[in-house]
Amino acid sequence: xxxxxxxxxxxxxxxxxxxxxxxxxxxxxxxxxxxxxxxxxxxxxxxxxxxxxxxxxxxxxxxxxxxxxxxxxxxxxxxxxxxxxxxxxxxxxxxxxxxxxxxxxxxxxxxxxxxxxxxxxxxxxxxxxxxxxxxxxxxxxxxxxxxxxxxxxxxxxxxxxxxxxxxxxxxxxxxxxxxxxxxxxxxxxxxxxxxxxxxxxxxxxxxxxxxxxxxxxxxxxxxxxxxxxxxxxxxxxxxxxxxxxxxxxxxxxxxxxxxxxxxxxxxxxxxxxxxxxxxxxxxxxxxxxxxxxxxxxxxxxxxxxxxxxxxxxxxxxxxxxxxxxxxxxxxxxxxxxxxxxxxxxxxxxxxxxxxxxxxxxxxxxxxxxxxxxxxxxxx
Amino acid sequence: xxxxxxxxxxxxxxxxxxxxxxxxxxxxxxxxxxxxxxxxxxxxxxxxxxxxxxxxxxxxxxxxxxxxxxxxxxxxxxxxxxxxxxxxxxxxxxxxxxxxxxxxxxxxxxxxxxxxxxxxxxxxxxxxxxxxxxxxxxxxxxxxxxxxxxxxxxxxxxxxxxxxxxxxxxxxxxxxxxxxxxxxxxxxxxxxxxxxxxxxxxxxxxxxxxxxxxxxxxxxxxxxxxxxxxxxxxxxxxxxxxxxxxxxxxxxxxxxxxxxxxxxxxxxxxxxxxxxxxxxxxxxxxxxxxxxxxxxxxxxxxxxxxxxxxxxxxxxxxxxxxxxxxxxxxxx
Ligand code: SF4
Ligand code: SF4
Numbered sequence: 001x002x003x004x005x006x007x008x009x010x011x012x013x014x015x016x017x018x019x020x021x022x023x024x025x026x027x028x029x030x031x032x033x034x035x036x037x038x039x040x041x042x043x044x045x046x047x048x049x050x051x052x053x054x055x056x057x058x059x060x061x062x063x064x065x066x067x068x069x070x071x072x073x074x075x076x077x078x079x080x081x082x083x084x085x086x087x088x089x090x091x092x093x094x095x096x097x098x099x100x101x102x103x104x105x106x107x108x109x110x111x112x113x114x115x116x117x118x119x120x121x122x123x124x125x126x127x128x129x130x131x132x133x134x135x136x137x138x139x140x141x142x143x144x145x146x147x148x149x150x151x152x153x154x155x156x157x158x159x160x161x162x163x164x165x166x167x168x169x170x171x172x173x174x175x176x177x178x179x180x181x182x183x184x185x186x187x188x189x190x191x192x193x194x195x196x197x198x199x200x201x202x203x204x205x206x207x208x209x210x211x212x213x214x215x216x217x218x219x220x221x222x223x224x225x226x227x228x229x230x231x232x233x234x235x236x237x238x239x240x241x242x243x244x245x246x247x248x249x250x251x252x253x254x255x256x257x258x259x260x261x262x263x264x265x266x267x268x269x270x271x272x273x274x275x276x277x278x279x280x281x282x283x284x285x286x287x288x289x290x291x292x293x294x295x296x297x298x299x300x301x302x303x304x305x306x307x308x309x310x311x312x313x314x315x316x317x318x319x320x321x322x323x324x325x326x327x328x329x330x331x332x333x334x335x336x337x338x339x340x341x342x343x344x345x346x347x348x349x350x351x352x353x354x355x356x357x358x359x360x361x362x363x364x365x366x367x368x369x370x371x372x373x374x375x376x377x378x379x
Numbered sequence: 380x381x382x383x384x385x386x387x388x389x390x391x392x393x394x395x396x397x398x399x400x401x402x403x404x405x406x407x408x409x410x411x412x413x414x415x416x417x418x419x420x421x422x423x424x425x426x427x428x429x430x431x432x433x434x435x436x437x438x439x440x441x442x443x444x445x446x447x448x449x450x451x452x453x454x455x456x457x458x459x460x461x462x463x464x465x466x467x468x469x470x471x472x473x474x475x476x477x478x479x480x481x482x483x484x485x486x487x488x489x490x491x492x493x494x495x496x497x498x499x500x501x502x503x504x505x506x507x508x509x510x511x512x513x514x515x516x517x518x519x520x521x522x523x524x525x526x527x528x529x530x531x532x533x534x535x536x537x538x539x540x541x542x543x544x545x546x547x548x549x550x551x552x553x554x555x556x557x558x559x560x561x562x563x564x565x566x567x568x569x570x571x572x573x574x575x576x577x578x579x580x581x582x583x584x585x586x587x588x589x590x591x592x593x594x595x596x597x598x599x600x601x602x603x604x605x606x607x608x609x610x611x612x613x614x615x616x617x618x619x620x621x622x623x624x625x626x627x628x629x630x631x632x633x634x635x636x637x638x639x640x641x642x643x644x645x646x647x648x649x650x651x652x653x654x655x656x657x658x659x660x661x662x663x664x665x666x667x668x669x670x671x672x673x674x675x676x677x678x679x680x681x682x683x684x685x686x687x688x689x690x691x692x693x694x695x696x697x698x699x700x701x702x703x704x705x706x707x708x709x710x711x
Pocket of ligand 1 (some may be wrong): 499500501502504506507508509526542543544545546547548561
């Protein structure tokens with residue numbers, strides 16, 4: 001069995017330089033946001049108080065960061081130790097997905113200098129779904145760093161912190177499954193207050209379940225995506241057999257999700273809404289088509305055997321899950337008065353900069369820390 | 380969302396309303412909140428409003444709000460006009476908007492007519508903004524029922540703006556240190572024994588302040604009287620000593636907006652054209668806050684579910700980590 005080792009390839013490459021440049025552009029616009037206000041950079045307005053900084057960077061970004069959650073569930077709860085080689089890279093992407101999601105919250109908050117109020121018990125407002133999400137995400141970021149910390153500590157002298165982590169890892173792992181279950185479902189519950197403002201194609205009491213299950217699916221999606229991209233780019237042995245086995249499981253979860261969603265649409269008699277031609281209805285169908293495609297790729301044996309199957313399926317899952325969130329929060333939403341929203345270029349650049357930073361940090365970490373399994377073909 | 384798309388959506392909503400209008404019946408929603416017996420409110424009678432917008436400028440002055448203008452791209456001929464907001468914003472707590480149809484000849488007629496509507500916070504009985512605020516910056520006074528905002532606590536997440544069924548709270552995006560703006564019934568004036576600025580200056584009594592109980596009785600009287608009957612419409616505050624506006628009963632739609640909407644509100648509307656024309660949204664009678672809170676309370680009742688789940692997960696994780704440290708490489 002191989003062991004995890006740093007890649008030790010060069011840090012400065014054309015790819016990392018481009019990523020760095022994109023991140024710098026994003027930071028430039030963030031500076032503008034802090035100097036001149038949210039409206040100077042973002043197109044959010046009277047009808048759309050939330051734009052892509054909330055929906056992409058936080059709602060979608062943390063779901064993409066669910067790799068660590070998804071794998072921990074499989075490896076430690078369902079005791080599938082054979083998936084262990086996929087654990088660390090999954091945690092690493094989760095680490096950045098969540099940490100940068102938390103950073104995005106900070107620059108999106110209109111009164112960020114008051115953010116500590118979330119932690120003061122006398123301002124606690126437990127009826128608010130967002131309060132639960134905020135505390136839970138903060139706690140999970142800490143848990144993620146602890147879960148990942150052995151990668152930093154390996155080969156170092158055992159200190160107090162290391163002993164603590166070793167001793168309590170079972171509890172940390174349990175929290176690493178519990179907390180995402182709580183806040184990813186709450187990201188669905190956040191929409192329960194929307195009532196008629198959210199199209200019935202998305203508004204349902206099942207929102208929490210639909211959100212948490214699809215976050216799990218996206219978590220497995222990102223694990224499969226990374227495994228393919230990283231092994232290709234760095235000439236590492238791919239975990240094909242492992243991934244192929246995993247994909248059957250994910251395919252079945254996807255089918256269950258689709259069954260829940262369509263069963264609910266049918267039970268609420270709202271399928272008529274899916275039969276008109278409008279932007280949101282087209283999006284609804286694309287969303288479902290992506291999930292269905294992923295399920296088929298993963299389940300039909302002949303398709304699953306294809307060389308790119310797990311990669312394509314993973315992309316379909318990630319795209320479907322992201323679109324589902326975008327639709328539920330923005331496209332399926334109708335403001336009270338006739339406002340419309342499309343992100344501005346600077347607003348998009350901030351989000352792109354954040355994604356670039358995330359990928360950049362991921363690359364730096366796998367090159368310097370023991371994250372990936374198998375020796376690189378070239379040094 | 381484009382207007383066309385919105386219309387399509389509303390059309391579909393038409394033939395599927397039976398399904399959507401039905402409230403969420405399951406055991407999930409928590410019980411609705413009840414209106415306080417001392418609740419104060421407003422009655423806005425669209426048929427009395429002549430669109431003078433005196434209330435808008437009085438509101439600006441009373442609350443020290445800066446002037447606002449239509450965005451240049453939409454302003455057409457009146458570019459640069461001083462204080463001409465077209466909707467609520469971080470600088471505008473109250474706005475008069477116009478409904479017009481076809482030739483717009485007759486007031487308070489749906490076809491080829493026009494009508495006015497006043498938009499501001501409705502001071503919900505079971506307010507979504509209070510329910511969603513993560514830090515309790517929005518609060519509802521248990522006696523007067525006034526929903527007020529504390530900028531010293533607010534973190535600026537804008538969930539209140541996203542969640543309000545009437546699109547009321549507005550963040551000021553033009554200010555790097557912006558805050559939420561929302562009508563608070565001029566609490567500061569009420570403390571001095573005055574009434575909210577809009578009702579104070581309204582020349583026709585279209586905006587009328589007073590205890591919700593008395594306003595409800597007044598609504599009953601207006602709806603009971605036959606159209607054309609001479610009627611003394613109170614001005615300022617109901618039961619006050621100002622001379623009334625002597626006029627006649629108009630053709631009301633016989634519906635009251637705010638009585639049941641979103642679990643009831645302390646602002647009520649009477650009008651001569653259907654409320655959706657005026658941009659007052661079709662909101663079910665169930666308070667959205669009761670649905671969201673009901674779900675949270677069910678899932679997180681005494682934190683029992685999370686604690687049990689944690690115990691189970693921890694047990695499994697511990698058992699499955701035979702080697703003590705989970706992140707050890709498998710010893711195979
Ligand atoms: S109308 Fe909106 S802002 Fe006013 S109390 Fe109701 S939910 Fe809050
Ligand atoms: S913007 Fe402020 S008042 Fe509104 S929900 Fe967020 S913290 Fe509360």
